[in-house]
Amino acid sequence: MTTLLQLNTSLFSTGGQSSQLANAFVADWKDANPDSNVVVRDLATNPVPHLTGERFQAFLTKPEDRTEAQNREAAVSDELVAQLQAADVLVIGLPLYNYGVPSTLKAYFDHVARAGITFRYTATGPEGLLKGKKAYLFATRGGVHAGFPRDTQTGHVRDFLAFLGITDVEFIYAEGLAMGDAVAKPALEKATLAAHRLASRVAETRLAA
Known part of the structure; x- marks a missing residue:
């Protein structure tokens, strides 16, 4: 059974535009994969605590x-x-806040980066231990940033996932959402259509496999 883990990271919960795009994709995914297991974590309603020295020490002990x-x-x-290890597919609704990821997502990242569990150090550098997974990210921005040096969010998220071994990563962007x-409106419509098409392509790929 395929397991999909969805992370909604908008501070507006399911009302966030990134959550709505992710939900559109996941709804199509469930229709195409009725026997799949979908796990949803909303970081607005069920946030992860920010990392402290005491908590980090507990990880090391x-x-x-x-x-x-x-x-x-x-x-x-x-x-x-355990949720991330069990997932075959990772879906993240990803708004851009002040040129970075939501602080709740950063807290989540800090809790799943566990030496010896999700990555390990080797003589040639760190090696991710969560290989073979696919990640889809639905990124929403008030301005237009993709493809410009100021878009540090994309690189940060891509690099972090690769650090854990998740290198098969695909982004869909909806930008200019604060520009009237x-x-x-057309940016959201285009991104929503892209989400539906992506789900169809993924379903076709799975059927052909």
Whole structure:
């Protein structure tokens, strides 16, 4: 059974434009894969705590050596890691906030980057341990940034996923959403159509495999 993990990271929860694009894709995915397992985590309604020194130390401590408090601290990360390990497909609704990722997504990233579990250090550098997964990202922006040096978000997310071993990554952008209806409406329509087409292409690829 294929498992899809969807992360909605908009501060507006399901009302966010990035969440709506991700939802459009996932709805088509479920129609094409009725036996698949879809897990949704909304980081607005179910946020991940920001990393602290105490929590990070709990990650580093061997399970058998942890205190009760450290077990509680590590349990959040363990749950998130298990979800990500079990997923074959990762879908992220990704708004751009102040030229970066939402802080809730950064907190999520900090909790799933676990040495020896989701990546490991080798003599030639780090190696991701979550290989063989596919990621689809639905990125929404108030301005127009894709393809310009100021779009540091795309590189950051792509590099982080590669750090974990997820290198098969595809972005769909909806930009200019704060530039008036004349720009925003067609941009959203184009991105929504792209999401539907992407789901159809993925379904066709799976059938041909």
